[in-house]
Amino acid sequence: MDWVASLKMKVLDTKFRDRNREPTIYRVPDLLKSVDPQAYEPLLVSLGPYHRHKPHLQAMNQLKWKYLKFILEEKPSMALEDYVDLIKNVETRARDAYSEEVNMSSNSFVEMMLLDGFFVMLTIMERNYPMQISEESTLWTGNVVVRDIFMLESQLPFFLLETLYKSAFPLGVPFRNLALKFIRIHFSTNLKLPTDNDNETFHHIIHLFLSCIDPTTNHGNGNGNQSSTCGYLCTVPDVHVPDLPWIPNATVGRDSGIRFKRKRKQRAKSFLDITFHDEELEIPQLQIGDRTNSLLRNLIAYEQCSTDSKFHVTSYVVLMSNLINTAADVELLQQHEIIIGYLGGSHEIVTLFKKLGANVTYKSHDFYLMGVFTDMRKHYHARFNNWRAMMNRDYFGDPWRSLSIFGALPILVLTMIQTVYAVLSYAQSSH
Numbered sequence: 001m002d003w004v005a006s007l008k009m010k011v012l013d014t015k016f017r018d019r020n021r022e023p024t025i026y027r028v029p030d031l032l033k034s035v036d037p038q039a040y041e042p043l044l045v046s047l048g049p050y051h052r053h054k055p056h057l058q059a060m061n062q063l064k065w066k067y068l069k070f071i072l073e074e075k076p077s078m079a080l081e082d083y084v085d086l087i088k089n090v091e092t093r094a095r096d097a098y099s100e101e102v103n104m105s106s107n108s109f110v111e112m113m114l115l116d117g118f119f120v121m122l123t124i125m126e127r128n129y130p131m132q133i134s135e136e137s138t139l140w141t142g143n144v145v146v147r148d149i150f151m152l153e154s155q156l157p158f159f160l161l162e163t164l165y166k167s168a169f170p171l172g173v174p175f176r177n178l179a180l181k182f183i184r185i186h187f188s189t190n191l192k193l194p195t196d197n198d199n200e201t202f203h204h205i206i207h208l209f210l211s212c213i214d215p216t217t218n219h220g221n222g223n224g225n226q227s228s229t230c231g232y233l234c235t236v237p238d239v240h241v242p243d244l245p246w247i248p249n250a251t252v253g254r255d256s257g258i259r260f261k262r263k264r265k266q267r268a269k270s271f272l273d274i275t276f277h278d279e280e281l282e283i284p285q286l287q288i289g290d291r292t293n294s295l296l297r298n299l300i301a302y303e304q305c306s307t308d309s310k311f312h313v314t315s316y317v318v319l320m321s322n323l324i325n326t327a328a329d330v331e332l333l334q335q336h337e338i339i340i341g342y343l344g345g346s347h348e349i350v351t352l353f354k355k356l357g358a359n360v361t362y363k364s365h366d367f368y369l370m371g372v373f374t375d376m377r378k379h380y381h382a383r384f385n386n387w388r389a390m391m392n393r394d395y396f397g398d399p400w401r402s403l404s405i406f407g408a409l410p411i412l413v414l415t416m417i418q419t420v421y422a423v424l425s426y427a428q429s430s431h
Contacts, residue, residue, distance in 0.1 A: 023099035024203035025155045026305035031359045032297070039297040040151060044144045047116045047154040049102045049109075060145075064115040067122045075168045086163055087113050097157045097203070099305070113156070117164045120149060120156055120205075121175070124182045146186050147291050152298045152305075155204035176200075176208065183209055187295065190265045206302050213270035215312055216368050243364050245377040247322050250329035253281070256380050262337045272316050276372045279379060283333075288341030288349065296356055304360060311362040315369045321357035324350055 027050065028040045046057040072080060087094070087110045094113060095102050102109060123145060148154055158176075165175040172178075176193065183205075184191055191212040194200065202208040248256060259280045263273060268284035275282050286292075296313060303309040324330055327346035333339045339349065364370070 021093070021096045022307055023097060024207065024306070025097050025157070026099040026152060026302070028152055028298075028301045029304065032301055032304065035355050035358045036293070036297065039294040040153060040301065042148040042151050042154050044141060045119070045148050045154075047120065047148065047151075048156055049098060049104060049112065050100075050153040052112065061115070064119045067118050068115060070122065071118055071168055078167055083114055083164065083167065084110060086167060087117075087160070090160065090163065094157050094160055113160060114164075116156055117160055118168075121161055121165055121168075123149065124175075124178050143291075147294055149205060150209070150291075150295055150298055152206060152301045155206055158202040158204045158208065176202065179205060179208055180212065183212065186291075188213070188270060190268065191270060206299060210299060210302065210310075210312070213272050213312070214310065215269060215272040215274075216310070244318070244367070244370075245373045247319075247373055247376040248380050249325040250323045250332045251326070253323070253376065253380065254332060258376065258379060260332065260336045260338065272312055272368075274316070274319065274369060274372055276375045281372070281376070283338045285337055286339055286341075288339060288352070292341070293352060293356070300356070300360060309366075310368070311366045312368055314360050314362045315367050317353065317356045317360070318362070318367075319369050319372065321353045324353050326350065 025048065033040055042051055042057060044057065045060040046052045046054060051057060072078075088106070091106060091110060091113075095109065104112070123142075126142075161179075162175045165172065165178075180191060180193055187209075194211045194214060200211075202211060247253070248258075250260065254260065257279055261280055261282045263275070263282040263284045265284070267273075271284045271286050273284055296317065299313045300317065303311050303314050324333070327350060330339065330346035330349045334346075
């Protein structure tokens with residue numbers, strides 16, 4: 001009975017909600033980390049509480065102090081005490097943004113937010129207004145820092161960045177505009193903020209990025225047919241699930257008459273803006289470089305963890321994983337300039353997309369490319385298209401078979417002519 005009483009006490013002490021706000025900065029689940037742990041680890045700088053004690057990230061802390069000193073000397077209207085008070089006033093809200101409890105004293109937490117916040121803010125501004133603050137700010141370190149800023153576990157609350165920026169640069173352009181320009185410089189030039197409303201809330205830099213590439217606004221048929229009887233989370237261990245229509249890979253699709261085309265930047269909202277119409281699959285160009293893997297993985301990781309996620313990057317990766325099964329599929333997409341970059345050979349790109357799609361989940365009613373999947377499947381299974389695919393695969397895929405077929409055609413035609421002539425001659429002689 002004492003044991004049962006202890007169980008009852010545990011039930012009473014258990015809360016359905018441990019906090020007033022949902023967290024927005026998450027630890028990456030081990031299921032995702034197991035595929036590629038390095039993609040989620042900062043290489044040069046620690047931002048936020050999750051990696052702050054790692055030895056290899058300590059060297060950059062000195063640069064953070066230089067950035068803070070730059071702000072205090074360049075903007076003397078705000079003293080150090082003023083910035084400390086600003087962060088103290090929103091400390092609880094900032095702590096609640098992290099999915100794990102931050103076991104730090106109030107002073108230590110505020111110091112971390114102060115240093116890390118100004119570091120990220122000035123790094124973003126440095127691309128717009130170059131500032132020679134320190135010899136540590138080299139091209140190499142800058143590129144790695146950009147990568148680290150887009151780690152999910154390294155995110156800082158966006159409201160905190162905006163608060164610090166408004167206090168230091170009260171007459172400057174909105175910080176979100178600077179952040180958007182920063183994203184354009186490093187990842188995609190054809191992005192816009194999702195709304196002109198300055199009251200739009202962004203959780204952090206990754207959330208801002210995802211909001212700018214949302215393909216479901218002003219989108220074509222890729223946003224169609226999102227309904228599904230499967231409303232639960234569907235696990236995708238190998239990127240194929242029962243409720244998702246099967247589609248051919250790129251080379252098989254081409255043989256069935258599907259035309260692949262690179263969607264021009266002027267018409268594509270982002271790399272997610274994929275449409276299928278009149279046998280033509282239009283895919284915006286994706287530049288694959290050193291940061292592509294880590295960027296896509298961390299965008300996907302946020303989608304996997306967030307309670308209000310739309311799973312758009314996850315859907316994109318699922319589609320690309322279905323299109324790319326072999327090196328020949330990669331080469332086909334490269335011929336149409338849909339994929340460009342210097343990641344390595346075609347086999348490395350196949351591996352990249354297969355691993356990106358491993359162990360991810362999605363809500364099928366949020367799968368914005370369901371219409372593309374459905375239309376491609378219908379096209380492939382049309383009788384004529386299926387026959388054309390079979391002919392291309394079995395006869396015209398091999399150049400020697402093609403030559404033999406075309407070589408036999410004249411003989412067949414001559415034989416038919418000879419047969420007709422013989423029949424006519426026989427009929428005439430009988431008459």
